[in-house]
Amino acid sequence: MKFVDEFRDAEKARVLSARIAELCEPGRHYKFMEVCGGHTHTIYKHGLEDYLPETVSLVHGPGCPVCVIPMGRLDDAIAIAERPDVIMTTFGDMMRVPGGRGSFYDANAGGADIRMVYSPLDSLKIARANPDKHVVFMAIGFETTAPSTAMTVLRAAAEGLDNFSIFCNHVTIIPAIKAILDSPDLRLDGFLGPGHVSTVIGCRPYEFIAREHGKPLVCAGFEPLDILQSVFILLTQLREGRSEVENQYSRVVPWNGNAKALRVIGQTMQLRPYFEWRGLGFIAQSALQVRDTYAKYDAERIFSVPGVRVADPKACQCGEVLKGVLKPWECKVFGTACTPETPIGTCMVSSEGACAAYYNFGRFTRERVKEATHA
Secondary structure, eight states: OOSGGGGGOHHHHHHHHHHHHHHSOTTOOEEEEEEEHHHHHHHHHTTGGGGSOTTEEEEEEEEOTTTTSOHHHHHHHHHHHTSTTEEEEEOGGGGGOOBBTBOHHHHHHTTOOEEEOSSHHHHHHHHHHOTTSEEEEEEEESTTTHHHHHHHHHHHHHHTOSSEEEEEEEBOHHHHHHHHHHOTTOOOSEEEEOHHHHHHHOSGGGHHHHHHHOOOEEEOOSSHHHHHHHHHHHHHHHHTTOOOEEETTTTTOOTTOOHHHHHHHHHHEEEOSEEEETTTEEEETOBEEEOGGGGGGBHHHHSOOOOOOOOOOTTOOHHHHHTTSSOGGGSTTBTTTBOSSSOSSGGGTSTTOHHHHIIIIIHHHHHHHHHHHHO
């Protein structure tokens, strides 16, 4: 295939749907987790659940980088941004994320200088243009975006910029998957592995899932046929009694990962002893921090960060959604008190958030289910 529309061919999808149905054993129910929020949006934007038998369920995982940031870390960032000598920069998704003291937009309204950027390198431009200010980039994301942050730190060091630092919130996917596998709340038959993260770390780190937990994982692409083919591969493994890691997204994902990207991450960052995830609590060695060698570019060392834990609003059930325990519309405030315009939880804000996907696309699936029920 060469063009995007070829990965969205309805006839090929129907053929795959029929083959998937043939693989399902009578009386057995299958539950697969799509780890990445990008997969969730594809599933509901293109109505892929309609192509799957009722015995095959897809649940969401913690693969949305904005969604897993706890409220306390946002409050820490706002505390830095409120300093008169600081300009805070961040990606657009973060601007509306609610913290314990409001969002970045609220902080801006209160006098802080927080700016949206499209790349961490944009933050360096702002630092060069404002030598009397200290520019802090709020770095978020899994291993997918960590290389760009690392390269920005190296660029700042090469230029000798002294008024730039990062507030590092990069998280790592493998400890989160381990936490899901150890959770008593959920029983899974396999995983749709995250495609974006895998372009950096490769497929090999997932092998423990098959080896130690007996669950198959398929690194999946983001087009409709990618996801349907990945479900087909998972069911084929289960039908044949296998549990392996397979790479459906081989056109983009190298089995051993991107060596250059991993090298720059390792050069500038190291694992934290522990890090708090929204909905999952503290997970050991699940996030990155700036190495001592580049301490002058670490905002947590430069500024006094409160580090206060903030409990999620009681009405918000983002944690259960991130663990795949609840569907978003099962949350008590979904679509009523919590909407993209007035979000209570992070899952409704991010472009990869499960609640945002359900709010924008999933309601059509629910309407079809209701129509079928009353027919």
